[in-house]
Amino acid sequence: MLIKAGIIGATGYTGIELVRLLQQHPEVQLTQLVTESYVDQPISGVYPHLQQQVALKGSALDMNALVDSCDVVFIALPHGKAATLVPSLLKGGKKVIDLGADFRLRNSADYQQWYQQEAATEEIQAQAVYGLPEAGYREAIQKTFLLANPGCYPTAAILSALPALSAGIVSLEECIFDAKSGMSGAGRTLQLQNHFCEMTENFMAYQVGGIHRHTPEIEQELTKISQKPVLTQFTPHLLPIVRGLYMTAYFKLKQDLSAQEVHEIYQSFYQQETFVRLRELTNTPQIKHVRGSNYCDIGIHVDRRTQRLIVTTVIDNLIKGAAGQAVQNMNLMYNLPESLGLVSAGIYP
Amino acid sequence: MLIKAGIIGATGYTGIELVRLLQQHPEVQLTQLVTESYVDQPISGVYPHLQQQVALKGSALDMNALVDSCDVVFIALPHGKAATLVPSLLKGGKKVIDLGADFRLRNSADYQQWYQQEAATEEIQAQAVYGLPEAGYREAIQKTFLLANPGCYPTAAILSALPALSAGIVSLEECIFDAKSGMSGAGRTLQLQNHFCEMTENFMAYQVGGIHRHTPEIEQELTKISQKPVLTQFTPHLLPIVRGLYMTAYFKLKQDLSAQEVHEIYQSFYQQETFVRLRELTNTPQIKHVRGSNYCDIGIHVDRRTQRLIVTTVIDNLIKGAAGQAVQNMNLMYNLPESLGLVSAGIYP
């Protein structure tokens, strides 16, 4: 019997990517696409790429209807909203996958400080599992009913740092994440910044100086891995492309290691992972190699002059950085093969 | 048992898109990827988006090996080359799908005039079927061993004109096709024109004045439909995008019809077609709605002031305009469901 899935926030970019992925998923039946702006309109009218693919109309938020018609509910809303919806879904015995930030930070004080908003209750928060399977959460994900899907930047940052921090080969004081994201990460809401004429042939940093809300999420996970506090410098930039995220991570090596030696550490760490592809030595990944896929490609470089490890990491921010990772987590939560419905290569060129 | 498929010219943009589509096809096994430039190199090294997807290496052209290891051979080479390879493949009992121009023109004199090259022998040419299933070729395709896959521009031009010409509602003297193509249509070969800096923020017509080689192909098919000579004006332009083709077609209506009436003619003509999606009245298609899919979206507009029918048509030039259509034809040639392996929606945004 198919898993009945609903999506709250189905017509944003993340939501509609979930629609596309779940629609193709052999074990899922979409039952409810909740939207604020397009109630009772065919989703394929709003997004014509789905014509003849998706027959559902948008529906208004109705918690009873969701509980009745869904086994699992994905929430793709701005932060602060999921926290109020989750209790009744859990009470109804539903599994919940939240693609927002409301359950990612385990420390309520951190949430309140960075999001300027009341955190979820500790009781609810205690049930949440951080959904990055490659970071040691696989077993917990399989058991949880409340999944906190990671942010796009943290996914790339953590995957770039994991093997090095686990192996203890880099300093915890100098972890610099210089990140570049495609514009779909900023969503479909109209702003001057995502006006075509403003962004084409442009590039810029934003929220410079450690003030972006993904900073505490990255530090929480890196600290957990290292079992010691990690202080990071995370700087996001906007790329004039639609999809894709590039992370250039700088680490200070504690000992004089060759690129080859570090490469082996990464290879051994990720060898069982379907969705992490380590590029061969001296190769660097490109955004276009993963666009449209759930892959995370990683390149390893060492500068022996400066004794720094530089890790370059790419994901599609809407897939491995959001909707694809959510499906990967759903597969785990239902004991399905982790890559079911997610194995297609990206589109090139 | 899986269909064993080989590709000659596997590492151009059309070839590699075929690799991606056939790799995902449930009834196909790729056995030979013939390439000039990357013999003995892993294809996934040349095109890293295929890492962990395609294990094959490139191989040199070896007709015996192809005959031994393939049931069907796709040829994605510049025109003039397929004609020399096809006889031995047909003799070996193989099915052949040529994505080039060598077998598209039924009249050898036309081929010689437009391609400045000797045409295939009449014996071979007589076996070729033009592979546009929606244009009445379905039965012939099912029986043929030699499939001439249509050009990208003709696919869009013919699909935009078919119902109108079949119904006899437009003049045969004024068929203007103003076409705009993404840069992948020009292939991977390096030229000044496809230098990133030359083409970004640019747009241009080329081969203006009815001199593009797709002109006789379009006229051949429109003439066949109309059973009277059709003279067309076809002007190609280059768009600063990678994938997608937009056709704005102008026809003179012979009688005063409303948009609604023409829309019904098109709807009834295409209602059984999986891959043609007619947009609702007053809507116009966009390239992005079909990018990454095998769909052809069509919009219908009538200007009663001028008594003109304007049809706007979009395809992904690498899929419905090349590799996807080739797979659609292969499905027909093997009596598989026509859309097998081709039903996924495009990627948006």
Next chain:
Amino acid sequence: MLIKAGIIGATGYTGIELVRLLQQHPEVQLTQLVTESYVDQPISGVYPHLQQQVALKGSALDMNALVDSCDVVFIALPHGKAATLVPSLLKGGKKVIDLGADFRLRNSADYQQWYQQEAATEEIQAQAVYGLPEAGYREAIQKTFLLANPGCYPTAAILSALPALSAGIVSLEECIFDAKSGMSGAGRTLQLQNHFCEMTENFMAYQVGGIHRHTPEIEQELTKISQKPVLTQFTPHLLPIVRGLYMTAYFKLKQDLSAQEVHEIYQSFYQQETFVRLRELTNTPQIKHVRGSNYCDIGIHVDRRTQRLIVTTVIDNLIKGAAGQAVQNMNLMYNLPESLGLVSAGIYP
């Protein structure tokens, strides 16, 4: 003594391009930059490319202040607004250059039909001169106080047709203008259509079927040249670029002329023009050749099979299609050299 110039609507894309051009103009001093959104804010804060170039702040609309501080007032507002502002400026003895549509159509009924709005009074309308110097308006422009600056599409359409219609070599029944415009033509106002993610790697027609408001403007001028009614088919499209407009115009030749013969007609027509550059035979213009300049480049092609003349024309929609043409007209209105402040080449690549 410098000409004191004010701009109403200074912070839209057309307005700010006027600021840039007038700021560099040796005979002009900018005195008033009227804006709705940025009153009392430094213009260089809103548009940082003008930092250290423009010291003025935005000011609210104050007709007395404008009359006091300006010799000439440019209006860059949505249609319908200029008509109410112009009378008091003319009464104050000021010259007015309107970049909107309010004074372009000489027939009030046309204006009301196409713009669904009351036209300017006939008294005011009678004073307006259509500001396309190359179309025979030069002397009238030199004398007028009210200049109706042409639309971007009509500028390209008329310049592509002028010599052919003047020479009477083409049919008046088949004038098809297939136009492609960069996104800056749609202005800075936020709409889903100009969201970066919606438009990148996209292309589409809009207002298909002769319903765009530039249609009557084009027909008015072509009819005037031909001294007989001209019926045109004008189809606008949106290009995924910021600046630039491409016009592919199709005309039916009344007699069998060679490309060379038509080229000579165009060359002789435009030989005195600074801003029209005829490309050599067989060459086609590209948008990038004029981006950032006031040039209009034109290519001539004849298809003798179909007896059609195809003219390809490019302009920068914000310069020759708007702000640059306005400055060219201002130069004429003040008996300055027509190209003063406008001679720089575009930026390439």
Next chain:
Amino acid sequence: MLIKAGIIGATGYTGIELVRLLQQHPEVQLTQLVTESYVDQPISGVYPHLQQQVALKGSALDMNALVDSCDVVFIALPHGKAATLVPSLLKGGKKVIDLGADFRLRNSADYQQWYQQEAATEEIQAQAVYGLPEAGYREAIQKTFLLANPGCYPTAAILSALPALSAGIVSLEECIFDAKSGMSGAGRTLQLQNHFCEMTENFMAYQVGGIHRHTPEIEQELTKISQKPVLTQFTPHLLPIVRGLYMTAYFKLKQDLSAQEVHEIYQSFYQQETFVRLRELTNTPQIKHVRGSNYCDIGIHVDRRTQRLIVTTVIDNLIKGAAGQAVQNMNLMYNLPESLGLVSAGIYP
């Protein structure tokens, strides 16, 4: 009397940008445009944006002709070539501005190590002055006959670091330059990497790990400023845009300073500079604000949690990063106002 200028390598992207700038320069007359590929062809045929602007044809390299017809010679060639041409130009009493790398490194051993090529003779090298006026070289530039125009990356890196290093407020051990460049920086030569389809919607790092040749140039200048060895980490990336360079520089503050305090240090350092524009506190520069201009815009950010200074810097790589800076240096070498011919704002949007 006008300065007679010649350019060797006039038809690459840097060369042609020099042509455009010098053509508009009120004190310069272009006399020789030396090119390998386009001898005897009108330059405006090769680059049609210069039609009606530049009448010169390309000429073959002829040292005598250059000495006869030029006062100053600009060299825009790949490294290794200028070194052989310069002696005879200097002997002829000509001023030389080299836009390549041959005279930038004062230490011949460095040059040989990084460029794998014989350096210029010490006698010639001793005459060369590094042409970054803002870095304390103004007086030396005024006197020299041999100007080594800085690389694009070093220009941005040094300008971002200068005030901080001069004031001694940052550690010399952690200077990380994460650079992102538009594609015009890689020149017009055809490579797979600058194929439109490969680079559009893409982004990548290259030469990761401190191996790019601009590394020793950056370190040479920062070491000179600091009077102590500076070890930098420089990582270049390619942006899918044509022009513009973004530098995100990370420095470790030696003491706890506020953004305001650092901002004042930068403001005071650059207050006399025409071409450096410090953005107000909390603002970050964008590439589009300087595209088409000689400006360098700088933003200052401090993260007190990590005690890091983050400086974001933008230039147009072809102007302040190459041709514009060369003209700025020429102005100094001829005691002209430093900004002559360079004051226009960039083009926006």
